[in-house]
Amino acid sequence: MPSLAALLELTDEQARAEWGRILQREWRERQEPYRTVELVLCCALFRVVDPHRFGGQNIHLMPDEVVRLADLFKRSSKSINIKMLNLDGSYANGAACDVPFFDQMAADPVHLAALYERVLLAARHMGIGPERLPDFLEDDIADGAMLSGQAGLPHRPLIEAVETLAAKLRARQLVADEGQTFRVAEQQIRLGQHRFAKEVLANYGHQCGFCDFAPRSLPRKGLLLASHIKPWAACDDFERLDAANGIAACPMHDKAFDAGLITVNGGLRVHQARRLQRSREIDPGVEHSFGPVLRSTLRIPGQAAPAALYLQWHQQHVYADDV
Numbered sequence: 288m289p290s291l292a293a294l295l296e297l298t299d300e301q302a303r304a305e306w307g308r309i310l311q312r313e314w315r316e317r318q319e320p321y322r323t324v325e326l327v328l329c330c331a332l333f334r335v336v337d338p339h340r341f342g343g344q345n346i347h348l349m350p351d352e353v354v355r356l357a358d359l360f361k362r363s364s365k366s367i368n369i370k371m372l373n374l375d376g377s378y379a380n381g382a383a384c385d386v387p388f389f390d391q392m393a394a395d396p397v398h399l400a401a402l403y404e405r406v407l408l409a410a411r412h413m414g415i416g417p418e419r420l421p422d423f424l425e426d427d428i429a430d431g432a433m434l435s436g437q438a439g440l441p442h443r444p445l446i447e448a449v450e451t452l453a454a455k456l457r458a459r460q461l462v463a464d465e466g467q468t469f470r471v472a473e474q475q476i477r478l479g480q481h482r483f484a485k486e487v488l489a490n491y492g493h494q495c496g497f498c499d500f501a502p503r504s505l506p507r508k509g510l511l512l513a514s515h516i517k518p519w520a521a522c523d524d525f526e527r528l529d530a531a532n533g534i535a536a537c538p539m540h541d542k543a544f545d546a547g548l549i550t551v552n553g554g555l556r557v558h559q560a561r562r563l564q565r566s567r568e569i570d571p572g573v574e575h576s577f578g579p580v581l582r583s584t585l586r587i588p589g590q591a592a593p594a595a596l597y598l599q600w601h602q603q604h605v606y607a608d609d610v
């Protein structure tokens with residue numbers, strides 16, 4: 288079982304040697320302890336999979352990334368799910384270094400990205416192609432490895448949510464010290480926000496729903512935002528992670544939506560507040576961004592339209608048509 292130092296200082300040679308041993312494995316009920324390359328991939332997997340969504344009843348529904356890793360590791364999907372829950376301090380009987388490793392990777396996402404790339408390159412060197420080990424962090428690394436959507440977490444409600452989650456973790460007594468408990472709880476919430484943002488941006492085809500702006504030839508980070516329709520601070524735990532409560536927009540239209548200058552009705556028609564309409568008539572700078580460039584209906588490819596109850600909430604509590 289690797290130590291925390293061994294995890295953090297994994298070399299190319301060690302990664303290749305570990306893959307060599309994993310490739311020689313046989314399927315068995317109780318597999319050997321997780322090796323460093325497996326732990327790095329399980330930690331990276333939090334960027335795309337929420338292990339808390341899966342348990343005994345729906346374990347067979349785990350996403351493709353997990354199923355492929357399970358095949359490669361000669362382990363079950365359930366084993367990978369449990370290892371992820373060990374890493375984030377939610378499930379007993381993990382290795383001593385699981386939570387400290389998760390904690391370190393939360394503090395230094397660039398280090399996590401570097402380890403991930405080393406593990407992936409070593410796998411390719413050993414003949415493991417993308418069909419067996421897909422590059423599931425490709426977009427994250429292209430965007431600088433930092434978590435997405437974090438500006439949507441307002442400070443005070445975030446602290447309250449962290450304290451609530453930390454109290455649950457503390458009750459289970461799986462995390463060593465108080466500081467680590469808070470950091471692990473905060474990272475669980477930040478990872479949830481990251482997965483929400485990625486899912487929403489994908490639903491909208493990485494394009495502003497209001498004006499079709501799509502920065503395909505530029506780094507996307509910051510130029511296209513995924514926001515909650517019903518704001519995060521007003522949501523319950525389910526609503527915070529529900530992609531049907533998401534909208535993708537360029538910074539201009541994101542801010543206008545948050546400020547209640549525009550809204551969307553149940554038929555996905557875009558409405559402009561009267562004060563915005565008046566401003567357009569006298570102010571060419573406003574007309575430039577909210578005139579013909581603004582679509583009359585929200586653009587969302589496929590079937591992943593926002594849910595009516597969130598749009599109604601926005602109309603009632605944020606849209607300011609009477610001002």
Ligand SMILES: [Zn+2]
Nearest residue numbers: 495498537540
């Ligand atoms: Zn826009």
